[in-house]
Every structure is written in structure tokens, then in C-alpha cells.
Amino acid sequence: MRNPTPFIQKMDQAGIMPIFFNPNETICLKLLEAAYEGGIRVIEMVNRGKEAPSIFPALRKMADQMPGLSLGIGTIYHTWEAEIFLDMGTEFIVAPVMNPKLGEYCQKTETPWIPGCGTVSEVFFAQELGAELVKIYPANVLTPEFVKAVHAVLPKVEIIPTGGVEPTAESIKTWFDAGVLCVGMGSQLFKKELIAKRAFTEIKETIADALAIIEAIKN
Incomplete structure (x- = not known):
């Protein structure tokens, strides 16, 4: 770990941050349950449907009964969106873009914020705004070489790649060898x-297998 704050330690221990959403509340709850039973301790529900604000409280209620689980919200662009989900109990904010106003808001409210960055400059400005962890997105376009390039000039920033990371030893090892803190995965874990x-049992097993790969890589 380059920046061993409590939030970074949590993300490091988690290894994977699953990313999910379904317009059906029951399915969302089942996916959360499968992820937790598979060993997940940090998870992001994305705000990608009109149903998201009504579903999140149910997820929050379930997460409260799952010791050690951190529940965050993703696909947040603006401060007003962040405020809605903070009122509902989100523990961290994930954004697909690097919006300085959102960063300032999260810094003011002392909310962990993971902005999406695609250039070294965006990573730098995110770090200046208090981001401890930045998301490189889309990871399949930026590649692990981008992680190495960022760390060459910004050695203390922590990175999570999302978009194109696969739950295989080959894919995961490439990213960890490049220096990421953890990885984000969505449709690769929650296959349509x-x-x-x-x-849901198969989904749980896919997640458990991916976590086992990360454990082996780290050790």
C-alpha cells in the first residue's frame, strides 16, 4: 500500500470491488447476498437506473446485517446525486469522471471518493482534491502500462482499474503486477x-474463485 489510510486498508483487504445494478430489487438483494457469501467485503451499486434511489435503502438495510461489508454508490456525476445517496447511508462515492466540484463536496463531507480518470493530469487533480484512490476507466483501453506510467510520476496514489478486468489469473495478475491496489469488476462477475x-450460487462461486486468485497472487 502506498497510502495506508483506513479506507485504503479496507480496499486493499477487499481485493475486488464488485459493481452491480438490476432494476429488480429482489435480484439486487440476491446479488448482494451472493457477493457477500462469496467473500466480498466492499461493493458498489451503480446509479444507472431510475429505480436505483428506491432500491439502495433496501441494500443498505441488508448490508447493515453483514458484518464487515462496506456499501458504496457509483456512477455519480454531480454533488446533488452524492447528497441523495449520502443521506441514504452510502459509505463511499464512485464516479466515472473527474468532476472537481464533486471532489470538493466529498472532501468537505469527509466522504471517500473514487473518481474516474483517464490521464495523468486527471489523476493529479483528483489527488489534489483529496482522492485516496482513483479509478482508471476504461481499463481495457488504458491497459496496465498506464498504471506504471502514473506511478512513475505520482508514486503515492492508489489505483483501481474497472472496465475489462476479467476474473482469471492471467488478467488479474497483470493488473496487480502493474501496481494496482484492487480491481473492479461488473458484468464479468454478474453475468447476464x-x-x-x-x-446465484454460480455467481457466488465465480466471486469466490476470483478472490482466491487474488489471495494467491498477494501471497
């Missing part, structure tokens, strides 16, 4: 066909 079949 498994959700359609309500195959």
Missing part, C-alpha cells in the same frame, strides 16, 4: 445469463 437463470 446467470442472473436470468437466477443462478
Whole structure:
């Protein structure tokens, strides 16, 4: 860890931050349950549907019964969106972009903020605004080489790649070898066909396997 604050320690221990959303509240709850049972301790629900604000409180209620689990909200662009979900109990904010106003708001409210960055300059400005962890997105476009380039000039910043990271030893090891703190995964963990079949046990097993890969890499 380059920046061992409590939030960074939590993310380091988590290894994976799953990213999910479904317009059906029951399915969202089942996905949260499967992720937790698979070993996940940090998870991000994305704000990508009109149903998200009404579903999040139910997830918050379930998460409160899951010791050690941190629940955050993603796909947040503006301060007013962050305020809505902070009132509902989100523990951290994830953004697909680097919006300075959102960063200032999160800094003021002492809320962990993970902005999406695609250039070294964006990473620098995010760090200046108090971001302890930045998301490089889309990771499949930026590649692990971008992580190395960032750390060459900003050695203390922590990075999580999302978008294109696969739950395989080859993919995950490439990112950790480049120096990321943890990885974010969405559809690779929560496959549409498994959700359609309500195959939550298979989803749990996919997650557990991915976490086992990370544990082996770290050790």
C-alpha cells in the first residue's frame, strides 16, 4: 500500500470491488447476498437506473446485517446525486469522471471518493482534491502500462482499474503486477445469463474463485 489510510486498508483487504445494478430489487438483494457469501467485503451499486434511489435503502438495510461489508454508490456525476445517496447511508462515492466540484463536496463531507480518470493530469487533480484512490476507466483501453506510467510520476496514489478486468489469473495478475491496489469488476462477475437463470450460487462461486486468485497472487 502506498497510502495506508483506513479506507485504503479496507480496499486493499477487499481485493475486488464488485459493481452491480438490476432494476429488480429482489435480484439486487440476491446479488448482494451472493457477493457477500462469496467473500466480498466492499461493493458498489451503480446509479444507472431510475429505480436505483428506491432500491439502495433496501441494500443498505441488508448490508447493515453483514458484518464487515462496506456499501458504496457509483456512477455519480454531480454533488446533488452524492447528497441523495449520502443521506441514504452510502459509505463511499464512485464516479466515472473527474468532476472537481464533486471532489470538493466529498472532501468537505469527509466522504471517500473514487473518481474516474483517464490521464495523468486527471489523476493529479483528483489527488489534489483529496482522492485516496482513483479509478482508471476504461481499463481495457488504458491497459496496465498506464498504471506504471502514473506511478512513475505520482508514486503515492492508489489505483483501481474497472472496465475489462476479467476474473482469471492471467488478467488479474497483470493488473496487480502493474501496481494496482484492487480491481473492479461488473458484468464479468454478474453475468447476464446467470442472473436470468437466477443462478446465484454460480455467481457466488465465480466471486469466490476470483478472490482466491487474488489471495494467491498477494501471497
